[in-house]
Amino acid sequence: MSVGCVQKLLTSLYRWQCLNISTRRMYSARPRLSRPRPILAWERRSHRGRATWSEEASCVEMNKQQREELAAAYQALDSFGLSEGINNHLSTKAPARNGKGEVILLFPYGLHWNEVTASRLVGVDMASGTVVEGVGEPETTAVNIHCQVYQEALKSGSSINTVFHLHTPYCSALSCLQDPTLRMIHQNSARFFGDVAYDDGYEGLAMDTEEGCRLARIMSGKSVLIMGNHGILVTDKTVARAFNTTYYLERAAMVQILAxxxxxxxxxxxxxxxxxxxxxxxxxxxxxSTLYFEAIKRLIRIKSPYDYTE
Known part of the structure; x- marks a missing residue:
């Protein structure tokens, strides 16, 4: 390449660089105009009356929290020897993940209580009893009892959000007596003063919704039902409170049976x-209840091979 060509090339490069610098200065001095942000799909849906993304995100988070609470209760009660096979059932209400109403969280039939984790729980539609979240199906009696108890509570304006059904040893023993009354003989018994209902009309497994309705009517606003020849039903506002109630109810029944x-x-x-x-x-x-349940959760996270939060 000749010297003249090289000089021309260098001159062109120099001019291009000057132009580029000038252009950058010009645009940097101009005020930046904010572009209107495009409306996202979830925002368009919100204008049609559906849940917004932020609402859905909140529902997902609250759903997850309730799942973790309930899974911890399954594992904790099992660690106390209060589970029975793959039967009995604990539930709580939670916002549906899709932001549409609520679901009842239950464990799927076939799992051991110690295996229950947050993600393994299924969400059941209260009205239809069908699974709308998760994999698996809950036990038939669980759906028939829990859905009806929640529906009856809604009719009466009750703030029940959690239902536990168990066959705990001492409470079950008490339920088998001709007079299953929880006697006010101990401090743990007295905490249940005036808050226990009794069912002496055991009619077999709850294979239809009517049995769930019957049990809910007998409870009539009380937190505890001692089910004759069967077990117990505990209802409360939170998983922590229901856990505490179940624990101390069993302790009260134990003291009475021993006495x-x-x-x-x-x-x-x-x-x-x-x-x-x-x-x-x-x-x-x-x-x-909250402090005790949090303490128990710390213990089971150390002891259990299954992380209830997963």
Whole structure:
């Protein structure tokens, strides 16, 4: 290449560089106009009355939290020896993941309670009893009992969000007596003063929705149902409270069965004494339940081979 050609090439490169610098300066000095952000698909849907993305995200997060709480309850009660085979069932209500209403979370039939984790729970539509979230099917009796208890609670304006059904050893033993009354003989018994209903009309497995309706009507706003020749039904506002209630109900039944086995006469609190104890305990019940449940969750995360949060 000749010297003249090289000079021309260098001159062209120099001019192009100057032009490029000038252009950048010119555009950097101009005020930037904000472009209108395109409307996303979920935003378009929100104008048609559906849940917005932020609402759906919130529902997903709350759904996950409820799943973790319930899975922890399954594992914790199993660690106390209060589960029975692959039967009995715990449930709680949660916002549906898609932002449309609520679902009832239950464990799928076939899992051991110690295997239950957040993602393994299924979401059941309260009205139809069909699975709308997750894989698997809950036990038939679980759907028939839990869906009906929640529906009856809605009719009465109750704030029930959690339902536990178990065949715990001492409560079940109490339910097998001709008189299954929980006696006010201990502090743990007194916390249930006036809050226990009794069913003496056992009619077999809950293979239809009518049995669930019957049980809900018998409870009539009480938190505990001792089911004759069967087990217990516990309802409450939160998983932590229902867990606490179940634990102390079993402890109260244990004390009573052990005391009765001595053959000696029971020493019972009068109504005023039992009522006072209940008032004192219930004044701090939510906090006490939450702290105890959190402590139990820390323990099972160490002991259980299955992480309930997964």
């Amino acid at each position: 009765m086995s001595s053959g000696a006469k029971l020493s019972e609190l009068d109504d005023a004494g039992a009522s006072l104890v209940r008032t004192q305990i219930m004044a701090n019940y939510t906090k006490d």
